[in-house]
Amino acid sequence: MPRISYESAAAGAEGRLSRRDAARFLGTQSKTLAEWKRTGKGPPSHKIGGMCFYYTDDLRAYVRKAAGRDN
Template sequence: MVMELPDNRLWNVEETAYFLGVPVKTLYQWKWTGEGPPVRKVGRHLRYNPARVRAWVDSDEAAA
């Protein structure tokens, strides 16, 4: 399955997990431990800025 990932809005957990190739549960674990790409809560939902996720992937933090 190929998912279209829009850049004109924040990504939800499923879209971010798809982009990174990790399970959704991993994103929640990273949030809990303070690891992973920058995330913000909007209401009770986690949202990711696509540009910041891509920057995180390109950074040394993602390689650790």
């Protein structure tokens, strides 16, 4: 599954991505993000109207933290 660029991700509605697109951004699968949400791991997610989404800024912060570059 190819990663999507930050610029493409930020073009989403107010910098939001669906779980599927957030998973592509992180280079993982959407079911992995669902499991992370269930266990309290991974980037923060938000739910509106039954839809789960992720802010691109949160995803970038998560990647920086996971890489040990969160300063």
